[in-house]
Amino acid sequence: MYPFNPNKPTLYTSKICPFAHRVVTCLAETGVDYETSYIDLNNKPEWYPLVNPASKVPAMRLPNGEILVESLIIAEYLCDLYPKFGLMPESPLDRYKVRIFIDYFGSNLLSSPYVLLRNGDNEDKHAKLEEIVKNLHELNRRLVECSPEGPFFLGERFTLADIATFPFIERLYMATKMFGLSIDNIPGLERFYQWTDAVRNRPSYKSTVASYDELVTAYQKYLPK
Numbered sequence: 001m002y003p004f005n006p007n008k009p010t011l012y013t014s015k016i017c018p019f020a021h022r023v024v025t026c027l028a029e030t031g032v033d034y035e036t037s038y039i040d041l042n043n044k045p046e047w048y049p050l051v052n053p054a055s056k057v058p059a060m061r062l063p064n065g066e067i068l069v070e071s072l073i074i075a076e077y078l079c080d081l082y083p084k085f086g087l088m089p090e091s092p093l094d095r096y097k098v099r100i101f102i103d104y105f106g107s108n109l110l111s112s113p114y115v116l117l118r119n120g121d122n123e124d125k126h127a128k129l130e131e132i133v134k135n136l137h138e139l140n141r142r143l144v145e146c147s148p149e150g151p152f153f154l155g156e157r158f159t160l161a162d163i164a165t166f167p168f169i170e171r172l173y174m175a176t177k178m179f180g181l182s183i184d185n186i187p188g189l190e191r192f193y194q195w196t197d198a199v200r201n202r203p204s205y206k207s208t209v210a211s212y213d214e215l216v217t218a219y220q221k222y223l224p225k
């Protein structure tokens with residue numbers, strides 16, 4: 001058997017995992033009471049495949065014994081379960097916009113921190129960064145298109161669009177800093193910087209994000225041997 005709390009949801013998570021951070025931020029936004037079970041990704045407990053056969057975090061066990069997996073789908077479940085927090089907009093068109101933003105991000109920027117981690121020590125790093133910055137310009141354009149005033153993707157409202165994507169931007173900042181690169185002060189990314197500041201200052205995000213040092217220590221394993 002594996003450990004769980006029979007009376008409230010149990011979240012199997014890791015502080016350094018950007019996927020898990022999606023779910024943690026949604027839970028913090030709703031203020032729901034849950035139990036945290038931290039999984040050491042370098043030394044996973046032998047019972048963990050009983051929770052998630054894919055052996056990945058996050059996973060969430062409900063008090064009725066059902067186990068939910070896949071960060072984005074768990075996050076959507078929480079948005080559906082607690083609609084009053086407005087993490088997913090009501091209008092079908094806005095819901096579409098949130099989903100297409102997450103989809104764009106997933107196909108074009110989600111892996112960018114890992115690309116830099118794999119190439120940070122070779123001369124390709126500047127070319128890789130250039131490609132990433134090109135995608136950040138497109139991200140900036142999409143943020144302006146959806147809400148010119150910001151600060152979040154949909155404007156004043158903090159939604160799943162911000163929650164599902166920003167943890168990877170946090171790790172992109174980490175990876176650039178690790179290799180003496182920077183994505184700061186690039187003309188044309190003003191809306192992106194506004195978004196970055198707003199998400200980083202959102203209490204649910206700020207109170208749950210791993211520190212730079214914690215992230216750097218954990219991400220050593222992605223560096224080429």
Ligand SMILES: N[C@@H](CCC(=O)N[C@@H](CS)C(=O)NCC(=O)O)C(=O)O
Binds near residue numbers: 019041057069071
């Ligand atoms: N598609 C999954 C990806 C989750 C994932 O890759 N999590 C990583 C940590 S960031 C993990 O658990 N990896 C397993 C391992 O390191 O053995 C989701 O969105 O939940």
